[in-house]
Amino acid sequence: MKLIVGLGNPGKEYEGTRHNIGWDLIDRLASANRIRVEGREKGVRASVGSGLIAGQKVLLVKPLTYMNLSGEAVGALARRYLQEKREDGSERPDLTRLLIVCDDIHLPVGRIRLRARGSSGGQNGLKSVAAHLGTQEWARLRLGVGEPPPGLQADWVLGRFSRTDRALIDDTLITAMGAVEVWLTEGIEAAMNRFNPAAPLIPKPAPAPPKPPQKPNDQG
Secondary structure (H helix, E strand, O other), X not given: OEEEEEOOOOOHHHOXXXXXXXXXXXHHHHHHOOOOXXXXXOOEEEEEEEEEXXXXXXXXXXXXXXXXXXXXXXXXXXXXXXXXXXXXXXXXXXXXXXXXXXXXXXXXXXXXXXXXXXXXXXXXXXXXXXHHHOXXXXXXXXXXXXXXOXXXXXXXXXXXXXXXXXXXXXXXXXXXXXXXXXXHHHOHHHHHHHHOOOOOOOOOOOXXXXXXXXXXXXXX
């Protein structure tokens, strides 16, 4: 079983907002693979649904704790579904089977980025997940929602996309679904290599032209 968790906020007022793009991807994956994300887990505030994607057994998850407390549901489900016994006899979740999907204001609309580990980058849902798992060693798929105007971050992430951006996001979600399938079947490194944007090439400075030979001083 692998867990795919889309971060977002519950409630009609948050549907279609930038902060809920993680939920949007879960909905797309569910629809494409005939999975109903309507179930509940005892003691966990989340909507869940299990099924097969690309031949892999998955649990699709939408935490119902609001963004800043997303880790409560993720931690509980990781301990329930990903727990494995180690050689030393201890039990810990196998976090290589966890993928977190969230919005990223540092990526332009239409861009996605996968990482095997890393910091939250200021994303409060990722901060909560890291706190409840006690580590940042888990894969994440960030979906670009564009950078907010100065001082308007909260309004920006809780706002909705323009019509132009929404069309771009719809295409991005299709790309992100492909990235999830590669993660499921080939792993995070393969998904990163295939879907992360290539780093821009920095042109090397042109070599300085050779200096002209100096003329010998006249001695007459």
